[in-house]
Amino acid sequence: MNQTSTSSPPELAPLKVAMLGCGTVGTQVARLITQSGDDLRERIGRPIELVGIAVRDAIKQRDGIDPQLFTTDALGLVTRGDLDVVVELIGGIEEVRPLVLAAIESGASVVTANKALLAADADTLSQAADKAGVDLYYEAAVAGAIPIVRPLRESLVGDEIITVMGIVNGTTNYILDKMCTTGADFDETLAEAQALGYAEADPTADVEGYDAAAKAAILASLAFHTRVRAADVYREGITRIAAQDIRQARVNGCVVKLLAIASSLPDGKVSVRVHPAMVPNSHPLASVSGAYNAVFVESREAGRLMFLGPGAGGAPTASAVMGDLVTVGRNRVRGVAARGHNVYAHRPIASMGDVHTRYAVSAEVADEPGVLAAVASCFAEHGVSLQTVDQELGASTDHPTATIQVTTHQANEADVQACVDELGLRSFIHGQVRVLRVEGN
Amino acid sequence: MNQTSTSSPPELAPLKVAMLGCGTVGTQVARLITQSGDDLRERIGRPIELVGIAVRDAIKQRDGIDPQLFTTDALGLVTRGDLDVVVELIGGIEEVRPLVLAAIESGASVVTANKALLAADADTLSQAADKAGVDLYYEAAVAGAIPIVRPLRESLVGDEIITVMGIVNGTTNYILDKMCTTGADFDETLAEAQALGYAEADPTADVEGYDAAAKAAILASLAFHTRVRAADVYREGITRIAAQDIRQARVNGCVVKLLAIASSLPDGKVSVRVHPAMVPNSHPLASVSGAYNAVFVESREAGRLMFLGPGAGGAPTASAVMGDLVTVGRNRVRGVAARGHNVYAHRPIASMGDVHTRYAVSAEVADEPGVLAAVASCFAEHGVSLQTVDQELGASTDHPTATIQVTTHQANEADVQACVDELGLRSFIHGQVRVLRVEGN
Numbered sequence: 001m002n003q004t005s006t007s008s009p010p011e012l013a014p015l016k017v018a019m020l021g022c023g024t025v026g027t028q029v030a031r032l033i034t035q036s037g038d039d040l041r042e043r044i045g046r047p048i049e050l051v052g053i054a055v056r057d058a059i060k061q062r063d064g065i066d067p068q069l070f071t072t073d074a075l076g077l078v079t080r081g082d083l084d085v086v087v088e089l090i091g092g093i094e095e096v097r098p099l100v101l102a103a104i105e106s107g108a109s110v111v112t113a114n115k116a117l118l119a120a121d122a123d124t125l126s127q128a129a130d131k132a133g134v135d136l137y138y139e140a141a142v143a144g145a146i147p148i149v150r151p152l153r154e155s156l157v158g159d160e161i162i163t164v165m166g167i168v169n170g171t172t173n174y175i176l177d178k179m180c181t182t183g184a185d186f187d188e189t190l191a192e193a194q195a196l197g198y199a200e201a202d203p204t205a206d207v208e209g210y211d212a213a214a215k216a217a218i219l220a221s222l223a224f225h226t227r228v229r230a231a232d233v234y235r236e237g238i239t240r241i242a243a244q245d246i247r248q249a250r251v252n253g254c255v256v257k258l259l260a261i262a263s264s265l266p267d268g269k270v271s272v273r274v275h276p277a278m279v280p281n282s283h284p285l286a287s288v289s290g291a292y293n294a295v296f297v298e299s300r301e302a303g304r305l306m307f308l309g310p311g312a313g314g315a316p317t318a319s320a321v322m323g324d325l326v327t328v329g330r331n332r333v334r335g336v337a338a339r340g341h342n343v344y345a346h347r348p349i350a351s352m353g354d355v356h357t358r359y360a361v362s363a364e365v366a367d368e369p370g371v372l373a374a375v376a377s378c379f380a381e382h383g384v385s386l387q388t389v390d391q392e393l394g395a396s397t398d399h400p401t402a403t404i405q406v407t408t409h410q411a412n413e414a415d416v417q418a419c420v421d422e423l424g425l426r427s428f429i430h431g432q433v434r435v436l437r438v439e440g441n
Numbered sequence: 442m443n444q445t446s447t448s449s450p451p452e453l454a455p456l457k458v459a460m461l462g463c464g465t466v467g468t469q470v471a472r473l474i475t476q477s478g479d480d481l482r483e484r485i486g487r488p489i490e491l492v493g494i495a496v497r498d499a500i501k502q503r504d505g506i507d508p509q510l511f512t513t514d515a516l517g518l519v520t521r522g523d524l525d526v527v528v529e530l531i532g533g534i535e536e537v538r539p540l541v542l543a544a545i546e547s548g549a550s551v552v553t554a555n556k557a558l559l560a561a562d563a564d565t566l567s568q569a570a571d572k573a574g575v576d577l578y579y580e581a582a583v584a585g586a587i588p589i590v591r592p593l594r595e596s597l598v599g600d601e602i603i604t605v606m607g608i609v610n611g612t613t614n615y616i617l618d619k620m621c622t623t624g625a626d627f628d629e630t631l632a633e634a635q636a637l638g639y640a641e642a643d644p645t646a647d648v649e650g651y652d653a654a655a656k657a658a659i660l661a662s663l664a665f666h667t668r669v670r671a672a673d674v675y676r677e678g679i680t681r682i683a684a685q686d687i688r689q690a691r692v693n694g695c696v697v698k699l700l701a702i703a704s705s706l707p708d709g710k711v712s713v714r715v716h717p718a719m720v721p722n723s724h725p726l727a728s729v730s731g732a733y734n735a736v737f738v739e740s741r742e743a744g745r746l747m748f749l750g751p752g753a754g755g756a757p758t759a760s761a762v763m764g765d766l767v768t769v770g771r772n773r774v775r776g777v778a779a780r781g782h783n784v785y786a787h788r789p790i791a792s793m794g795d796v797h798t799r800y801a802v803s804a805e806v807a808d809e810p811g812v813l814a815a816v817a818s819c820f821a822e823h824g825v826s827l828q829t830v831d832q833e834l835g836a837s838t839d840h841p842t843a844t845i846q847v848t849t850h851q852a853n854e855a856d857v858q859a860c861v862d863e864l865g866l867r868s869f870i871h872g873q874v875r876v877l878r879v880e881g882n
C-alpha cells in the first residue's frame with residue numbers, strides 16, 4: 001500500500017543492499033525489494049537500492065529482476081566496500097562462511113536465513129559483527145515467517161525461560177500428519193510427499209532431524225544465553241516411526257510430532273533434543289498441521305506462550321528476511337548496530353540420559369500368564385513408575401499373542417532405556433520393544 | 442538462574458530506574474528488578490538500580506520492597522534528572538500524561554503498560570521521545586505477556602499486514618466461555634466472575650469493550666503505520682449477548698468471542714472495530730479460552746500467524762515490562778534510542794457501514810406460510826446474499842412460532858443493518874431481530 005507521504009526527502013542517499021543467492025527465498029526477497037515503492041523507504045528512513053545478486057548461474061533468466069544485477073563473483077560483490085547490508089540466502093556452511101565474514105569485515109550488516117551456518121558458527125559470526133560494529137540478524141533461520149528470534153532475544157529477555165518446544169520442520173510435520181490420516185507407513189508417505197514436492201529428493205536433512213536440530217541449537221542459545229551448537233543436540237529423526245506408533249498414540253489420545261525441545265534443568269544444565277514424541281491432543285502443538293510450524297515457550301513469569309505460522313516457503317521466509325532488513329536498515333540510518341547476541345551463561349549440555357520425561361512403551365508379547373507382571377516388575381526394578389498399563393489380545397489363535405502398552409510417569413531416560421534393553425532380551429517379547437517419549441501436558 | 446560470568450566489570454555505574462505505581466503489575470516488576478541478581482546485569486550490560494517508586498500511599502507495607510523507595514511525589518521522582526528509565530505502571534490518562542512527558546523531557550526513557558494513555562496520546566508521547574532522543578516501549582500494553590508490539594513494529598515491518606484480529610480482553614473471554622459451558626445469561630455470569638475476582642467491581646472498561654478498543658487502536662497504528670486513537674474504534678461490548686446467541690452460534694459450529702479487528706480495506710481505508718462475533722470452531726482463535734489472549738495476524742507475504750499467551754496478571758505483564766526494560770537499558774548502555782513508532786501513512790478510518798463481513802441473523806417469527814420467503818426477499822432487496830437459511834418450529838402449539846436463522850455471504854454492514862431494521866418493522870417478527878457478525882474463515 002503506497003501512501004502519499006512527506007517525511008523522507010527523496011534526495012537521501014540509498015542504502016546499498018547486496019544479495020547472495022536468488023533461489024526459493026531470494027527470488028521473493030528480490031521482488032519485495034524492487035517492487036516495494038515508498039513503503040520501504042518510509043519504514044527505513046532512506047531509500048534502498050539492490051546493487052547486486054550473486055548466484056551460481058548468472059545467465060539464467062529470472063523473471064522481473066534486472067539481469068545486470070547478477071554475478072557469479074560473490075566475494076567480489078560482498079567486498080565492494082560500499083555495501084550497507086548483505087542478505088545471505090545461499091545456505092550451507094563451508095562455502096558461505098567466508099562470504100559472510102568478508103561482508104562483515106567490509107562493514108556491511110548481515111541478514112541471513114541460514115540455520116546451518118548459525119548453528120555451527122554463531123560465535124564466530126557474532127564476534128566478527130560486534131568487532132566491526134555491524135548487525136547480524138536471522139529471524140528467518142528458525143520457523144520461517146514466525147517471529148520467534150526477536151521475541152526470545154528481546155521480548156522475553158527480562159524473564160527466565162524454562163522450556164522452548166517447537167514443531168520447526170514442515171516436511172516432517174506434513175509426513176506425520178499424512179501417516180495419521182491415511183494409516184500408511186513412513187516410506188510410502190515419504191515417497192508420496194516427494195512426488196508432491198513437499199519433501200526434497202534427498203530428504204535426509206528433514207527426516208533425520210538435522211534441520212530441526214540446527215533450529216533447536218539456535219533457539220536454545222537465545223533462550224538460555226549460552227552457546228549451543230547443532231552438534232550438541234540429541235537427534236532422532238522420524239524414519240523409524242511406523243503406522244503402529246501412530247495408532248498407539250491415538251489410543252493414548254495423542255498425535256506424533258517431531259519436536260525440537262530446549263529446556264533448562266534444575267541442576268543448571270541445558271537439555272536440547274530433537275525426536276518424535278507423542279503429544280496429547282489437548283496440547284496446543286497437537287493441532288499444528290501440515291507445513292505450519294509452531295513454537296511453544298514456557299517461562300517463569302510469562303507462563304505459556306505459543307507462536308504459530310508458516311514455517312517455510314519463499315514468500316513467508318522473505319517476510320522475515322524483510323523485517324530484519326528494515327530493522328538493520330533503520331540502525332544504519334541512525335548509525336548504530338544492535339548489541340550482538342549475548343552469551344554470558346556458560347551452561348553445560350545435559351546428556352540424553354539425564355533427561356526426565358514421560359514414555360509410552362509397547363511390545364508384542366506371548367499371551368501367557370505372568371507376562372504382564374514380568375513387564376511391570378521390570379519397570380519397577382529400574383525405578384520407573386507406571387501411569388497406565390494396557391493389554392490387548394492379538395487376532396491369531398494359533399500363536400496367541402497380545403500387545404502390551406504402558407505409559408510411565410516422569411522418569412529418567414537412562415532408566416527407561418535400561419529397562420527397555422532388558423525387556424528386549426526376554427523370550428516372551430516378540431519382535432521390537434517400541435518406545436516414544438510423551439511431551440507436553 | 443545466576444551463572445558465573447566474567448564479561449561485565451562490576452564497577453560500571455548502574456542504570457537508574459524509577460517506577461510509577463506499585464500495584465498488581467508494579468509489585469511484580471519491583472520484585473524482578475530487586476531479585477534479579479547477575480542475569481539482568483549481564484543482559485543489559487550494566488547493573489540496574491531501582492531508585493524510587495511513586496505511589497498514592499507511601500506508608501502502606503509492601504512485602505519485600507525497601508520502604509525507603511516509596512514516595513508520593515511522582516513528579517519530583519521523574520524530574521530528578523539522573524534517571525535512565527521510568528517504568529509507568531499507574532494507568533489512566535490525565536494524571537499520568539504530565540508525569541510521562543516530564544520523565545521524557547528530563548531525559549529518561551519510558552516503559553509503560555498503559556494502553557489507555559497510548560491509545561489517546563501516542564503521537565504526543567512518541568514525538569516527545571524522539572525529540573528528547575529517548576525510548577518509548579510498551580509491549581505490555583497489548584495482550585499482556587504476548588510479544589505482539591515488537592513483532593508488528595519490527596518482525597513484520599517489511600511485509601504488508603492485511604488484518605490483525607485478536608482476543609485481547611481476558612475478562613470478557615472468561616465470561617463468554619462460562620456462558621458457553623453453563624448456558625447462563627450475561628448478568629448472572631458477570632456476577633459470578635466478579636465474585637471470583639475475574640471481573641472488576643466496575644466492569645465497564647472490560648464488558649463494554651473500552652479496554653479492547655484501546656488495544657485495537659494500538660495494534661492498528663502499528664500494523665498500518667497510521668495513527669488510530671481509541672475514539673476512532675467502532676465499539677460494541679458483550680452486555681447484550683444472551684444465552685440464545687451462544688446456542689445459535691453452537692448450531693452454526695461457532696463460538697462467540699469479543700474480537701478486536703483492524704483491517705486494511707482495498708480502498709486504502711483502515712477499519713478498526715471491537716465487537717462480539719461468531720468464530721468458527723475450526724479457527725485458531727475459537728479455542729482460546731479463559732484468561733488467555735491471542736492475536737491472529739494475516740499479512741501478504743507471511744500469511745497467517747498467531748500469537749497466544751496470558752493476556753494479563755501481575756507476573757505475565759511484568760515479564761513484558763522487563764523485556765522492554767532490558768531492551769531500553771541496552772540502548773542506554775550504547776547511548777542510542779530506537780527510532781520511534783513510524784507513522785507515515787495517513788490512512789482514513791472506514792466507517793462501520795463500509796465494513797464487509799459475514800452475518801448470522803435470527804428472529805422468532807410467526808409460523809405462517811410465506812414468512813420464510815418474506816425474510817429471504819428482504820435480504821435480497823438489500824443486496825445481501827444468503828449462505829444458509831434455517832427454520833425451527835417452536836414448542837408451543839397455541840401460538841405457533843418458529844425461529845428463523847440465516848447466515849449471509851460477505852455483505853456490507855450498512856446493507857445488513859438496513860435489512861434488519863426493516864425486518865424489525867414486519868408484523869410476523871416477534872421480538873428482536875438478533876445479529877452477530879461472523880469472523881474468521
Ligand SMILES: NC(=O)c1ccc[n+]([C@@H]2O[C@H](COP(=O)([O-])OP(=O)(O)OC[C@H]3O[C@@H](n4cnc5c(N)ncnc54)[C@H](OP(=O)(O)O)[C@@H]3O)[C@@H](O)[C@H]2O)c1
Nearest residue numbers: 021022023024025054055056057089090091113114312313
Ligand atoms: N526455502 C525455504 O522455505 C526456507 C525457509 C527458511 C530458511 N531457508 C534458508 O534460506 C536459505 C536459502 O534457501 P532457498 O530455499 O532459497 O535455497 P535455493 O532455492 O537452493 O537457492 C540457493 C541460491 O543460492 C545460489 N547459490 C548456491 N551456491 C552458490 C554459490 N556458491 N555462490 C553464489 N550463489 C550460490 C543459487 O544460485 P543458482 O540460482 O544460480 O543455482 C540459488 O540462487 C538457506 O539457508 C535455507 O536454509 C529456506
Ligand SMILES: NC(=O)c1ccc[n+]([C@@H]2O[C@H](COP(=O)([O-])OP(=O)(O)OC[C@H]3O[C@@H](n4cnc5c(N)ncnc54)[C@H](OP(=O)(O)O)[C@@H]3O)[C@@H](O)[C@H]2O)c1
Nearest residue numbers: 462463464465466495496497498530531532554555753754
Ligand atoms: N493488571 C494487569 O493484569 C495489567 C495487564 C496489562 C496492563 N496493565 C496496565 O498496567 C498498569 C497498572 O495496572 P495495575 O493492575 O498494576 O494497577 P493497580 O493495581 O491499580 O496499581 C496502580 C498503582 O498506581 C499507584 N497510583 C495510582 N495513582 C497514582 C498517582 N496519582 N500517583 C502515584 N501513584 C499512583 C497506586 O498506588 P497505591 O498502591 O498507593 O494505591 C498503585 O500502586 C495500567 O496501565 C494497566 O492498564 C495491567
